[in-house]
Amino acid sequence: MELTTLLERMKMEHLLAQLDGVCEHAAKGDLDYKGFLTQALEAEWRGRHQRGVESRLKLARLPWIKTFDQFDFDFQPSIDRRQVRELAGLSFIERTENVVLLGPPGVGKTHLAIALGVKAVEAGHSVLFLTLESLMGRLVRARHENRLDRILQQLAYPRVLILDELGYLPLTREEASLFFRLLVRRYERASLIVTSNKSFVDWGEVFNDQILATAILDRLLHHATTVNIKGESYRLREKKKAGLLGRKPRPAGDPADVEEVGAEA
Ligand code: ADP
C-alpha cells in the first residue's frame, strides 16, 4: 500500500499534510528510525492537539481571549501572585474545586477567569463561559418549557463552568433556587469559577433569600479558592490616561506622571 493511502486510511491527516517537510527534516537531521518515527508521530499529535484546543475554545464561548501574560499584576498589588500561579497550574480542576473572584468593577475578575478558562482548554478540559444573566435566562426558559432537567444536565457537563458577574442584578426567588439546583448538580463533580462585585455578606441580598444564600455559599466555598481583589479599576485608569475623566492638575514633573508613562511600555 502507498504511504499516502495508509496515512489517509489511518486518518493521520496532519502527518499527511506535512509529510515532505518531516522527511526532509529527518534526512537533514540524520535521524535514526526511532527518531524519525517520533518526529512523524509528533507532527500528527500536534495537529490533533491544536484542533482539539480550537474546537474546545469555540465551545467555551469566551467573550474574548485573555491570558495571564496580558495581566499586569503590578497594577493590582492586592492579588497574591503565588495564589494565582497555583490556580493557573489547574490542579483545582483535578480536585473539582471552585474559584471565586471578588472585587469592584474593572479590577480584572473577568480577565483572570478567562485566562484560567484558556489554560483549562489548552490542558484538554471542557469549559463553558456564561454571564449570570444568560445563565438565568436559559434556566428560567428551560423550566417554563419543561426541559429544566436536560439543561441542568448539559450545564453539569463542562469540567469548568465560568459564571461571570454574579451580583450586578438581584435574582428572583425562582432564579436563586435554580442557581442552587445547578450548584448541587456540579458539587464535587466539576469546577465553577464565579466572579462577583459583591462580598459574601451581601449575597443574601443578591439571592433575595438569606437561607438559600447560606446554602449556596456553603457548597460553593466548601472546596474553593477565593481571590479578593481590592484595587482601582483598570478601565478607569485607561480612561484617565486618555484624559476622558477629570483629574486634579499636577505640577509639571510630578513623579506620578513619570510612573504612568512608564507603565504604558
Ligand atoms: P472586571 O471583570 O473585574 O470588571 P475586567 O476583567 O473586565 O474587570 O477588566 C476590564 C478591562 O481591563 C479588561 O479589558 C481587562 O483585560 C483589563 N484589565 C483589568 N485588569 C488588568 C490588569 N491588571 N492588567 C491588564 N489588563 C487588565
Ligand code: MG
Ligand atoms: Mg467582569
